[in-house]
Amino acid sequence: MWNPDAYLAFADHRGRPFYDLITRVAAEAPRRVVDLGCGPGNLTETLAQRWPAAALEAWDSSPEMVAAAKDRGIEAQVGAIEDWEPQPDTDVVITNAALQWVPTHRELLVRWAGQLAPGAWVAFQVPGNFDAPSHRAVRELARREPFVEPLRDMPWRDAGQVDTPTQYAGLLTDAGCAVDAWETTYTHQLSGETPVLDWIAGTALTQVKGRLSEQMWEQYRQAIIPMLAEDYPKRDDGITFFPFRRVFVVAQIAG
Numbered sequence: 001m002w003n004p005d006a007y008l009a010f011a012d013h014r015g016r017p018f019y020d021l022i023t024r025v026a027a028e029a030p031r032r033v034v035d036l037g038c039g040p041g042n043l044t045e046t047l048a049q050r051w052p053a054a055a056l057e058a059w060d061s062s063p064e065m066v067a068a069a070k071d072r073g074i075e076a077q078v079g080a081i082e083d084w085e086p087q088p089d090t091d092v093v094i095t096n097a098a099l100q101w102v103p104t105h106r107e108l109l110v111r112w113a114g115q116l117a118p119g120a121w122v123a124f125q126v127p128g129n130f131d132a133p134s135h136r137a138v139r140e141l142a143r144r145e146p147f148v149e150p151l152r153d154m155p156w157r158d159a160g161q162v163d164t165p166t167q168y169a170g171l172l173t174d175a176g177c178a179v180d181a182w183e184t185t186y187t188h189q190l191s192g193e194t195p196v197l198d199w200i201a202g203t204a205l206t207q208v209k210g211r212l213s214e215q216m217w218e219q220y221r222q223a224i225i226p227m228l229a230e231d232y233p234k235r236d237d238g239i240t241f242f243p244f245r246r247v248f249v250v251a252q253i254a255g
Helices: 004-008 011-022 044-050 063-071 105-115 133-142 165-174 195-201 206-211 214-231
Strands: 032-036 055-060 076-078 090-096 121-127 177-190 240-253
Touching: 011 044, 011 090, 011 121, 011 177, 011 240, 032 044, 044 055, 055 063, 063 076, 105 121, 105 165, 105 240, 133 195, 133 214, 165 177, 165 240, 177 195, 195 214, 195 240, 206 214
Parallel strands: 032 055, 032 090, 055 076, 090 121
Antiparallel strands: 121 240, 177 240
């Protein structure tokens, strides 16, 4: 289960890549704008503000996230990204920090490029930090007792989960798009007693938590705290620097 409150705890930090992404989408008067993986809808709201005349379509696979989006007045619906099909008037497709959860997303991107009308836009960003110390700690701890058995078949995400900007650029250029692709490493300044744990608890650890009992989850939390503190030390002023690499792609369908 996704927890909208946990995800929104770092809304400012998580939102910055979204804004950096959509500023590169040059659509002036799109008829329909789609947000795939809309989460709690806090960023979807800004799409309605930028393109007020467009029909806004929002999807997320989490019922909890969709409920949170609906509370904001967004007509979101529960659905897997893999099942989405563009309507004929779709001019902009945004997917922010979601495609890394979809193993077939490369095939989806090519399919969308063939389905969308000439001039339409596809823009996405995905985390590129799966080999970061935070994620290595998550996997390493899962190999220790007493967590081995409940986490034995966990589908871990690794560096191969997403491509490089160059690889995505090649994929979508071959699919007939004009492509702008890049990467950025944000150095987030976090505060609090366990800031990195709090961050990944809302994303990378959601599946781990779902497989553990409440008592075992608390054991896991306590065990990973010193691991993360070693990799991401807190400064004397209370700030913890958390580098986070992200990959961005903005593609326009040729026509």
